[in-house]
Amino acid sequence: xxxxxxxxxxVVLLVAVVLAACGKSSYKCEDPYGCVNVAPGQPxxxxxALVLSGxxxxxxxxxxxxxxIAVDDFTAANKDWLAKGKHSIQVVKEDSQCSxxxxxxxxxxxxxxxxxxxVIGTNCSSAGEPASxxxxxxxxxxxxxxxxxxxxxxxxxxxECYLRTAHNDKxxxxxxxxxxxxxxxxxxxxxxxxxxxxxEQLQQxxxxxxxxxxxKCVAQEAINVGDTDMRPVLTKIAASKPDVLYYPIFxxxxxxxxxxxxxxxxxxxxxxxxxxxxxxxxxxxxAGKAAEGMYLSGPAAVNNEEFNKKYEAKYGQEPPSAFxxxxxxxxxxxxxxxxxxxxVDKDGTIHIPRKAxxxxxxxxxxxxxxxxxxxxxxxxxxADPKININKIINGKYVPVWPKK
Numbered sequence: 144x145x146x147x148x149x150x151x152x153x154v155v156l157l158v159a160v161v162l163a164a165c166g167k168s169s170y171k172c173e174d175p176y177g178c179v180n181v182a183p184g185q186p187x188x189x190x191x192a193l194v195l196s197g198x199x200x201x202x203x204x205x206x207x208x209x210x211x212i213a214v215d216d217f218t219a220a221n222k223d224w225l226a227k228g229k230h231s232i233q234v235v236k237e238d239s240q241c242s243x244x245x246x247x248x249x250x251x252x253x254x255x256x257x258x259x260x261x262v263i264g265t266n267c268s269s270a271g272e273p274a275s276x277x278x279x280x281x282x283x284x285x286x287x288x289x290x291x292x293x294x295x296x297x298x299x300x301x302x303e304c305y306l307r308t309a310h311n312d313k314x315x316x317x318x319x320x321x322x323x324x325x326x327x328x329x330x331x332x333x334x335x336x337x338x339x340x341x342x343e344q345l346q347q348x349x350x351x352x353x354x355x356x357x358x359k360c361v362a363q364e365a366i367n368v369g370d371t372d373m374r375p376v377l378t379k380i381a382a383s384k385p386d387v388l389y390y391p392i393f394x395x396x397x398x399x400x401x402x403x404x405x406x407x408x409x410x411x412x413x414x415x416x417x418x419x420x421x422x423x424x425x426x427x428x429x430a431g432k433a434a435e436g437m438y439l440s441g442p443a444a445v446n447n448e449e450f451n452k453k454y455e456a457k458y459g460q461e462p463p464s465a466f467x468x469x470x471x472x473x474x475x476x477x478x479x480x481x482x483x484x485x486x487v488d489k490d491g492t493i494h495i496p497r498k499a500x501x502x503x504x505x506x507x508x509x510x511x512x513x514x515x516x517x518x519x520x521x522x523x524x525x526a527d528p529k530i531n532i533n534k535i536i537n538g539k540y541v542p543v544w545p546k547k
Contacts, residue, residue, distance in 0.1 A: 170486050174496030176282035179260050181493040186233035188256070189214075189477060192249040192264030192274055192285070195238040198395040201423045201463040202266045203238075206288045208462060209470030210234060210263050212453050217478040224482060228491020232478070239265040239274060241339075241393060242368075246270025250277035250285075259283060260495055261477045263470060267393075267420075268292035268341040275302035282497040284504055286477055286525075288470035291315060291419070292340040293348070296522040304501045306519055308469045308476070308512070310442060310528035312341070315418060316348025318530040319389060319440050322544055323349075324356040326532075327414055329386035333362040335376060335400060337392045345391040345418060361385050366396060373403045381409030391418035391440075398429035405433050414438065422465045427538050434535050441465050443529035444542060447513050469526075472512035476525070480504045 172178035181187050191210050193203035214232045218225065225231065235256065237249035246265050253259050254277055261284040265271045271290040278285045279302035287295075287307040294300045296311060323329040332353050336342035343365075350360040361383040364376045377400070380388065388410065390400050397417055404410050419441035427434055445468055454462050480503040486494040507525060510517040515527025532544040 170488060170492075170494045172494060172496065174498050176497035176501075178497065179258060179495040181228070181230060181258070181495070183228040183491040184230075185258075186231045187260060187481065187493065187495075188233045188235055188258050189474070190235045190237065190253040190256075190259050190262035190264070190283075192237050192239040192246070192253060192262055192270070194241045194245070194266045194270070195236065197240060198425070199241045199267070199393050199420075201394075201425050202241075202289065202420075202466070205462050205464035205467045206263070206266060206470035207236065208454050208458055209288065209467040210474040212450065212457065213471045213474035213478065215453075215457075217475065221482065224487075227487055228493060230491070230493065235259060239267070239270040241267035241270060243269050243273050246272070246274040247277065250274035254278055254281035254283060260481055261286070261500065263288065263473050263477065265290060266466070267339065268295060268344075269339040271295055271305075272340055275305035278302075279304040282501070284477065284501050286473040286504070288473045289419070289466040290341075292344045294340055294344060296524045298522060301522045304504075306504055306523035306525055308473045308514065308517060308525050309466060310526045310530065311524050312345040313348055314528040315440055315530050316345050317352045318532065319349045319391075319416065319418070320352035320356060320358070322438070322440070322532045323387045323389070323414075323416065324353055324358050326544055327387065329358060329414065331359050331361045331383065331385045332387045332389055333364070333380045333383065333385035333413075334360065335364050335366060335380070335388070335390040335392065337366055337368050337396055339368070339392075341420060342390075342392045346389060349389055349391075366392075366400075368393075368396065370396060371399060373400045374407060377404055377407040377410065381407050384409050385413055387414045387416055389416045391420060393420045394423055394426045394429060397421040398426055398434075401430040401437065402433040416440070419465050422533070422540060423463060425463075427535065435538070437535055438543075439533050439535070439540065440530055441533060442469070442514070443531045445514060450513060468513040472510075472514050472517060475512065476504060476507055476510060476517070480507070
């Protein structure tokens with residue numbers, strides 16, 4: 144009788160051990176950067192480091208809409224995969240503002256959360272420079288929908304896990320110079336920047352190409368973010384009576400330059416030009432009638448009626464800036480890469496290896512996005528870059544070049 148009891152107890156213990164082993168994860172993380180482990184019932188967390196306050200808020204609100212709609216679409220298309228562990232996708236939002244300090248703070252907060260898998264952001268290149276380094280050091284990929292400064296993807300300054308779906312300003316600066324020289328017939332150009340990587344590098348590319356075409360850059364001046372009296376700089380520029388004044392800065396200072404340029408003698412016949420940092424209804428409102436007839440370069444508008452309907456249904460307004468589709472593509476790339484490298488346990492736990500995720504993003508090839516067909520190079524430039532020159536006509540941004 145005792146023997147039977149011993150056998151019964153042994154069988155029970157064996158079953159208990161087997162059941163315990165089945166409940167345990169068999170996955171062993173061997174990724175050199177470690178893994179994010181998402182337990183059943185927990186969300187997969189991605190960050191959004193975007194400008195969510197201040198005069199350039201519309202740029203971040205626009206991008207956040209693209210990210211959230213991409214999450215909605217991915218969730219709808221991958222219900223079965225997510226359902227294995229009762230997972231959702233959570234977007235953790237941080238305000239990167241439009242400054243180095245804002246980008247640093249947002250990146251540090253997101254990097255401190257070890258459950259963050261990847262981040263969409265930043266909007267402004269000045270925020271992107273510190274954020275890209277902080278997040279890469281934490282082995283967290285950062286994909287920007289609107290950073291355009293060439294330095295961010297230059298071989299010597301590129302951060303390991305940084306990518307962008309926005310164009311490189313080597314493309315935009317060239318388009319500005321060609322339009323000014325070949326279409327407007329300008330022979331002289333003056334520029335103003337605000338010291339940000341975006342503005343300083345973009346105006347330099349435009350000047351370099353303009354000179355290569357045969358034109359002359361007669362002045363390259365700088366203002367500070369927060370300046371309100373632009374007349375001293377404008378008066379200095381007016382002495383050379385440039386054919387074109389190009390100031391690829393942001394909404395607040397851009398509006399003031401636009402208004403005050405109309406008041407400075409010597410600039411009566413100067414064509415005003417800006418770029419995508421000022422493409423927003425907020426700029427037109429701030430600059431008023433003075434903006435009428437000026438030109439702004441930016442990403443070629445893609446008319447995606449399906450996306451626009453989703454945006455209006457979700458937020459009750461049209462997208463307020465130019466990079467919502469770039470944000471959608473960035474978020475979709477990230478989510479697709481997460482699914483590609485993830486290992487799912489029987490209990491639904493998702494294991495996401497960090498280095499493998501970065502590598503999967505950089506191996507993106509012929510991705511059919513809403514902004515075009517995206518292929519990432521080794522330094523994170525993924526865009527299918529197309530630039531339009533827009534003219535403000537009756538308070539609207541109207542594409543005028545290149546001609547279709």
